[in-house]
Amino acid sequence: MLVHGFGKTHTGLRRKNNQDSFAVVENGAHALMGIVCDGIGGGNGGDVASKMAVRHMQDSFKAFDISKKTDVEIKQWLLNTIKEANDLVYTEASSNPKLHGMGTTMVGVIQCEDAAYIFNAGDSRTYGLYEDDFICLTEDHSYVADLLKKGEVSEEEARNHPNRNVLTNAVGVWDNIRIDVNKINKDYRCLLICSDGLHGYVSETMIRRILESDFSLEKKVDLLIQAALDAGGFDNVSVILIEKEDAA
Template sequence: MSFLGRLFSRNPTVSPAEGAARPTAELGRWSTPALQATELRIEGGLATDPGCVREINEDFARIIRPTTPAALHKRGVLAVVCDGMGGHEAGEIASRLAVETIVRRFEEDELAADPVAAVPRSVQAANRAIFDAAERNHQMRGMGTTCTVLLLRDGMAYGAHVGDSRIYLIRGGDIFLMTEDHSAVMELVRRGVITRDEARHHPDKNVISRALGSHRDVQVTGWPQPFAVLPGDRFLLCTDGLYDLVDDEQLLATARDVHPQVACDRLITLAREAGGHDNISVAILVMSTPHESTSAGMRETRAIEIPQ
């Protein structure tokens, strides 16, 4: 059975991501009815950094949280992390265009009616926007981006991704990898040819098999159904510039107990101290009850001009 099949089966058993500090846990044992938006507060942190080697930051990330209770109840909270690729600054254009396309659909309430289908559709729309932009401007030909999306709405989590940017869930002292990289190396893992630990050190570990912008249509991996979030849950979205250098045990230890913005900043520092060979981006969303929460400032990456 596939990873997503195990995750969303009636009694899902999901192994913690490779290198997690605690043993295998079952998400199913925490299954509860969805909590209403008024029962959970969602706090967020976001950080992105060009790293120690590259001058241009081709990552782009945003967290969008509506400011009114009515809009929050209707739309939820959105997090998007993208890792762009392509020369002549085209990578940062692709990643920004992907994020802004998805955010626009979120703000126009297109994700609200049927999030299971609408979240992957928003990623498809981002793919088409990048592809069409490259068709109009030959200097942007070949640009692309990974894309990972998380929507939290009415106590439920919805996800979709293309490429190798990841979503982790920290719950009950364990860390779970909620996405599978779209790469030839991960396909070797799925077929049992190599282990996950061997994949971490494979020379082609960062060669992805799927990205937004490469073709007019792209296969998006969306979660087939949502699952209920619980107080204390922490979702961590990141690009490979983080998880290549900071293993899952470090992710767990750094992110599980502190304010999400503090955790994001510390993780960026860890990746830079480990070499920072790539752009680094991380977003963290934390579920808490109102009396547990603290004030949080949510950041977003800078805007850049998109050539017409």
């Protein structure tokens, strides 16, 4: 299956530096990986953490012969590789006082010849646009998401909650990490991978409208980032779109 991925990141209008990192990479087996990491931590910590995590995932993916691998083997590779990224960031944060407490969210997609997988730690997200549906495919690992799941707050209260940015899971913050890895329905029209600089400020209605437009993949990415800037540009924003080439 031929797929095309394209991504961009923007510092936004209120931050001095961009702690997001992303990559769109194809390996020797013609599998595609898109990954977004949103760094957390004071000073340069978040920037360092997100870059370390993306670089590790990218290098490992390029070296991974994914062809003829089973679902179980691919999922296990993802779990192991993300755990390695967690260990790398956690060790660096523990050994360097200037980087203490740094970490990063991680969200991504791997599209193989005949299957698609998503992985997630934190509150960056992957959305899927299908023929008659637009859904968030990942689950936020955050304090507010837990409250929402328990029915203790409404969707509206969750959006405006003072602790909505408090994470319960991230890469590199703790020596143990929760990793969500799932195989998804590959009959999508488009997959969106993004940091909360997009989904935290732009409505899903507007996001869906842009994804369903007839513009090119690159133009849609630009429009999504512009929508985040028009909403105030309060945070760094990163966007990757993946489409099947025959769907363009």
